[in-house]
Structure formats: C-alpha cells, structure tokens
Amino acid sequence: MCGIFAYHGQDSAVDQVVTGLKRLEYRGYDSWGVAVATNQELSVFKQVGKVTQVADEAELGLPKGQIAIGHTRWATHGGVTQANAHPHLASDSSFALAQNGVVENFDTLKAAQLQAGENFKSETDTEVIVKLIEAERQAGKDLLTAVRAAHQKLSGRNTIILITPDGEIIAARQGSPLVIGFGNSEGEVFVSSDVLSFATQVKEVVTVDNGQVVQVSPAGEVQLFDLKSGAKLEIKREPLQLDQPKIDKEGYEHFMLKEIHETPVVIRQVSTQPIDRLTQAAELIKQAHSVYTIGSGTAGMAAAQIAYYLRSVAKVPAVSLVGADANEYLELFTPEDVLIAPSQSGETADVLEILEQAKELGVKIISYVNMPASSMTKLADLSFLAGAGPEICVMSTKVFTSQIAWGYLLAKAVAGQTADGQAALAAVADSVQAYLEDSTAMTQLSNLAQQLSGAKDIFLMAKGQLFQVMREGMVKLIEGSYKHAHAIPAGDLKHYAITLMEAGVPVLVAVADDAVRSDVLNAAHEVKTRGATVIGLSAQAEASFDSTIVMPVSGETAAIALVVPVQLLAYHLAVVLGNDVDHPRNIAKSVTVK
Ligand code: G6P
Numbered sequence: 377m378c379g380i381f382a383y384h385g386q387d388s389a390v391d392q393v394v395t396g397l398k399r400l401e402y403r404g405y406d407s408w409g410v411a412v413a414t415n416q417e418l419s420v421f422k423q424v425g426k427v428t429q430v431a432d433e434a435e436l437g438l439p440k441g442q443i444a445i446g447h448t449r450w451a452t453h454g455g456v457t458q459a460n461a462h463p464h465l466a467s468d469s470s471f472a473l474a475q476n477g478v479v480e481n482f483d484t485l486k487a488a489q490l491q492a493g494e495n496f497k498s499e500t501d502t503e504v505i506v507k508l509i510e511a512e513r514q515a516g517k518d519l520l521t522a523v524r525a526a527h528q529k530l531s532g533r534n535t536i537i538l539i540t541p542d543g544e545i546i547a548a549r550q551g552s553p554l555v556i557g558f559g560n561s562e563g564e565v566f567v568s569s570d571v572l573s574f575a576t577q578v579k580e581v582v583t584v585d586n587g588q589v590v591q592v593s594p595a596g597e598v599q600l601f602d603l604k605s606g607a608k609l610e611i612k613r614e615p616l617q618l619d620q621p622k623i624d625k626e627g628y629e630h631f632m633l634k635e636i637h638e639t640p641v642v643i644r645q646v647s648t649q650p651i652d653r654l655t656q657a658a659e660l661i662k663q664a665h666s667v668y669t670i671g672s673g674t675a676g677m678a679a680a681q682i683a684y685y686l687r688s689v690a691k692v693p694a695v696s697l698v699g700a701d702a703n704e705y706l707e708l709f710t711p712e713d714v715l716i717a718p719s720q721s722g723e724t725a726d727v728l729e730i731l732e733q734a735k736e737l738g739v740k741i742i743s744y745v746n747m748p749a750s751s752m753t754k755l756a757d758l759s760f761l762a763g764a765g766p767e768i769c770v771m772s773t774k775v776f777t778s779q780i781a782w783g784y785l786l787a788k789a790v791a792g793q794t795a796d797g798q799a800a801l802a803a804v805a806d807s808v809q810a811y812l813e814d815s816t817a818m819t820q821l822s823n824l825a826q827q828l829s830g831a832k833d834i835f836l837m838a839k840g841q842l843f844q845v846m847r848e849g850m851v852k853l854i855e856g857s858y859k860h861a862h863a864i865p866a867g868d869l870k871h872y873a874i875t876l877m878e879a880g881v882p883v884l885v886a887v888a889d890d891a892v893r894s895d896v897l898n899a900a901h902e903v904k905t906r907g908a909t910v911i912g913l914s915a916q917a918e919a920s921f922d923s924t925i926v927m928p929v930s931g932e933t934a935a936i937a938l939v940v941p942v943q944l945l946a947y948h949l950a951v952v953l954g955n956d957v958d959h960p961r962n963i964a965k966s967v968t969v970k
Contacts, residue, residue, distance in 0.1 A: 378476040379403040380537045382445040382545050384592050385564035389444035390433050397427045397446045399573040402770055402965040404450025407461035411472035413543040414441035418472050422461035443543035447474035450964045454499030464503050466510050473538040475502040476552040478969040480532035543594035548603055552968035554584040563596040580613040583749050623766055630957040632769035632947050640809035642764045642774045646781040647798040657742050657758050658789040665712035667692050672699035672726050674772040677848040678718045682783030690790035699726030711738030718779035720772050721966040722750020731755055744782050746775045769958045770965045771855045773943045781936050804933040808940050811927055825948030831882050838886040839866040839896050845935040846886055849942030855960045856946035866899040879907035886913040888934035913938050
C-alpha cells in the first residue's frame with residue numbers, strides 16, 4: 377500500500393528511484409512522484425498512472441542529482457490526480473514529503489490548520505503532516521525534532537519520508553515497513569518499503585522498527601533514533617540473505633502465469649519446513665483452549681482452509697477470522713489461545729492490529745509469511761517462512777497454495793501423521809506438475825476463458841474440503857475479470873442462490889472423492905435443470921457436467937490441486953478481456969493501512 381524509495385549515492389538518483397519505484401509498484405500504482413535535491417534546490421515530478429510506463433528517466437526532465445526520494449501511490453484520501461500524488465512540497469520548499477499510511481485524525485488536524493489560515497494544494501492527509509512539520513519548524517525546532525514532534529500528533533499507521541534541498545533524508549516508521557540498504561559502492565544508501573526493491577544492489581540491510589526514525593545526512597552518514605524520545609540507537613547492519621532476490625518473468629508473459637507454474641516447487645518446499653518447529657506448533661495447538669486462524673483477502677481464504685484442515689484432519693475446533701472483522705474476538709481471547717496467521721507480506725494492517733492486541737493478552741501467535749523480516753514474523757511466538765520466492769503479481773496464487781499446503785501439514789502434525797502429510801504433499805505436487813505440463817489441459821482453460829468472457833456473473837459451487845478454495849477461486853475471478861463471481865455452498869444452494877439460476881449462467885462445480893460428493897453432484901443437477909451451464913472440476917466427467925476440467929485428485933489434498941485450474945482460468949480470463957493481469961485495478965498487494 378504505497379511504496380517509498382530513496383537513494384543517496386554516486387549514481388543518478390532519479391534513475392535509481394524510478395527503477396526502485398518500478399519494483400515497488402505492486403504496493404500501489406495509480407500515481408507516483410520523485411523529488412531530487414540539486415544545488416540547494418528541490419525539483420519535484422509527479423504523474424498519474426504507472427511508473428512502469430516510463431521508458432526513459434530523461435522524460436521526467438529532472439536534474440540528475442545524487443540524492444532523491446520517490447513514492448508510488450494507492451489513493452486513500454483524495455482522488456487520483458497529479459496534485460494528490462506524493463511527494464508534497466512544504467510551502468517554503470524547505471522539504472518534500474511522502475507518506476505510506478493513513479492519518480486517522482486527519483479531519484481534526486486539517487480543520488485546525490484551515491482555521492489557522494493554511495492553504496492546501498492537495499486533498500491528501502499527507503499534506504497535513506507537511507503543515508505539522510512546518511509549524512514545528514516555525515516554533516524553532518531543528519528538522520529531526522520537528523519531524524518527531526509532528527509524528528506524535530498523528531494517529532494511525534504512518535510511515536513517512538522527506539528530503540531537503542541540501543540532500544538530507546529523514547524517514548520515520550510507524551506501521552508500514554521501512555528498510556535501509558547499504559550499497560555495493562562506498563557511501564551508497566537506499567531506504568525503501570521493501571528489501572526486494574534494492575536486493576541486487578546492496579550488501580547489508582537494517583530493518584527500521586516501528587517507532588524509529590532514520591536520518592541520512594547530506595554527506596551520507598546514517599543515524600537511527602527513537603521516534604518518541606529522540607535517543608540515538610545502535611545501527612546493527614545485517615548481511616542481506618535472500619535466496620531468490622531475482623525478479624524476472626523468466627519467459628512467461630505475466631508474473632501471474634509464472635507464479636502459478638511455480639506451484640509444484642512451492643508445495644514441495646512446504647515439506648522442508650523444520651520438523652521441530654512444526655512439532656512445537658502442533659503442541660501449542662493441542663494444548664490450546666481455543667485455536668483461531670486469521671487473514672485478509674486471499675490470506676483470509678487460506679486461514680479458513682487451514683481452520684478446515686485443523687477441524688477435519690486434527691479434530692481441533694478451529695475458528696477462522698477475517699482480519700478487519702475480528703475485533704469482537706479480542707474480548708474472548710485468553711492466554712491459553714493460539715492465533716495462526718498466514719500472510720504473503722506479513723504487513724497487512726487489519727491482521728497486524730489484531731495480532732498486536734492478542735499478543736498483549738498473552739495469546740500465542742503462529743505466523744506463516746512469505747516475505748522475509750516482516751512485522752508478523754517478528755511478532756510471532758513461532759514463525760514459519762513460506763520460502764515461496766517473490767510473488768510479484770498482485771493476485772496471490774502460489775503463496776495461497778503454499779499457505780493451505782502448510783496448513784494441511786500442520787493439521788497432520790497435530791494428528792501425529794507428519795510423514796503421511798509429507799507424502800500426500802509430494803503426491804499432490806506431482807499431480808499439479810503433470811497438469812501444468814499438459815498442453816491440452818492448458819488449451820482447454822484458455823478456450824473456457826473465451827467462453828466465459830461474455831458472462832455477466834460466474835458462480836462457483838462446492839462443499840466441505842473444496843468450498844474455501846472455490847471462495848478463493850471467486851476472489852481470483854473477480855480480480856482477473858472485474859466480473860461478478862459468487863461462491864455458493866452446495867448444501868445451501870436451494871435456500872437462496874438457486875433463484876439466480878437461469879439459462880446459460882456458468883457454474884463451476886468442484887468435487888472430490890469424499891463423503892459429500894453425491895451432495896454436490898445433486899446440487900449440480902439442480903442448477904443444470906434450471907438451465908445453468910455446468911463446468912465440472914473433478915477427476916472425471918459426470919452426467920450433470922456440460923464440460924469437465926479433469927484433474928486426477930483424490931483424498932484429503934484435493935483442494936491444494938483443484939485451486940490451480942481456477943487460478944489459471946482467472947488468468948486467461950484477464951488476458952482475454954485485455955485486463956492488466958499483474959496489476960488489477962484498484963487493488964494493492966500489501967495493504968498496510970486499515
Ligand atoms: C491484499 C491483496 C490480497 C492479499 C491481502 C492480504 O488485499 O490484494 O491479495 O491476500 O492483501 O495480504 P497478505 O500479505 O496478508 O497475504
């Protein structure tokens with residue numbers, strides 16, 4: 377949710393920042409901007425649209441300084457306009473500032489500033505921070521003290537960065553991540569929202585914690601302070617250890633397609649999770665009073681599937697929560713409870729807020745995160761790293777599959793059947809690989825996407841182990857096609873959704889060889905009788921299916937395999953409809969604001 381990037385070094389800072397912003401674009405891509413310091417002056421460039429549309433940095437017409445900051449925006453306060461894009465200049469041009477976050481007390485602060493006669497050039501909450509810092513400066517504070525004092529007045533999660541005309545950079549973290557990179561060449565410093573954005577250019581990194589502020593002097597000296605007290609903190613540089621820092625489509629047309637094709641590797645990777653840690657997690661779950669899973673968006677669907685596995689495989693009555701709606705559980709949590717959080721980024725604000733408060737109540741937290749060094753990993757009592765490699769497409773695919781595969785293994789560990797779980801994951805990884813290598817199956821999906829491209833609504837239906845992955849299929853179809861999709865619990869069909877069934881409505885029906893198979897097939901008959909076009913997802917064709925996506929799946933892991941064709945269908949639909957596959961409109965990959 378918004379990306380921040382700063383460069384201080386010998387290279388052209390504008391080139392570096394634009395390159396960095398291109399890598400951060402998954403965090404927000406409606407507008408962007410750069411501020412560069414040269415000859416005691418700040419030059420600012422802002423534009424609506426995607427930074428990846430810039431072929432040559434020379435187009436910006438900015439001077440080639442060696443110190444610059446940049447921002448890629450996902451609009452919260454104020455529409456998508458050039459004026460609302462960051463960075464925002466102070467009224468005397470003494471600094472330019474960008475924010476990643478939301479000023480929750482923006483209305484009150486702005487009202488007071490308007491009353492004091494301030495003029496605003498944008499509709500953003502960020503300009504309020506600019507005015508707060510200006511007021512502290514006018515009261516005689518040095519810039520760092522003014523930033524700290526202004527920051528104390530903000531409520532919400534606000535990470536900010538600013539640059540001065542003489543090339544000083546100050547960045548404060550509260551909420552959204554911030555990391556410092558020390559470059560390969562002498563005196564080169566990067567500050568960014570995400571380590572991957574400069575991974576190939578740095579040797580050492582420092583993660584800025586919440587409540588810390590970093591200052592990079594015009595000479596390149598880096599200092600770290602406590603945001604509240606101003607106390608100087610020790611900077612502990614750590615070597616950058618990233619197994620797969622490379623961000624490359626590797627011949628695929630889109631990141632989404634490449635990432636779906638990485639699924640077999642990612643599933644196998646789950647079985648290499650440290651067994652002692654898995655056993656520890658299983659023990660925590662066995663001893664718990666209540667077990668909850670939590671996530672937002674796709675991770676919320678994964679959380680629901682993990683809870684399903686805990687109930688069905690481990691016989692633990694786990695309950696899944698949606699990050700933004702879990703507040704009422706805070707009063708129910710006890711120190712004997714366990715909260716399990718799958719997350720791609722480990723930074724989702726809705727989930728983090730619940731985890732932070734739950735931790736204070738003594739709840740044990742288990743995290744399963746893909747991005748290294750995330751806030752959730754730090755917060756967790758027991759943390760697992762998915763190790764699925766960078767997931768660049770905003771639509772999560774391989775990481776979702778990794779999360780549910782891990783949830784399955786965790787449930788098997790609780791049931792004392794870890795080895796069986798590992799064998800089942802190896803088998804399902806092989807099935808998915810064979811499916812992805814089957815060119816007839818791939819062509820069938822792109823043809824099906826053509827067939828669905830004219831549909832207004834797409835329905836999905838399943839029961840039991842496959843229902844949550846059909847809900848995730850619904851998420852993917854919505855994100856990829858911008859069409860309305862709806863996942864129906866097969867057993868509940870006749871209670872309401874059947875009223876929507878009419879001639880030609882497409883319904884994807886997923887079945888496995890389990891106890892609810894005949895229930896789902898009956899529901900398929902009922903929609904077919906009303907004229908729906910039924911597309912089965914199954915190991916074999918059935919009488920009620922008009923066509924079948926055949927995937928040889930069986931047993932407890934069917935969901936891990938069957939989500940893959942639905943992800944691919946969403947991909948092909950996005951392509952057929954000419955949508956921006958890797959950056960669906962209006963959504964961001966890492967939502968670090970509430
Ligand atoms: C955003 C993304 C989703 C993602 C969700 C949770 O809404 O668009 O794809 O599932 O955030 O993100 P997380 O990083 O916690 O998995």
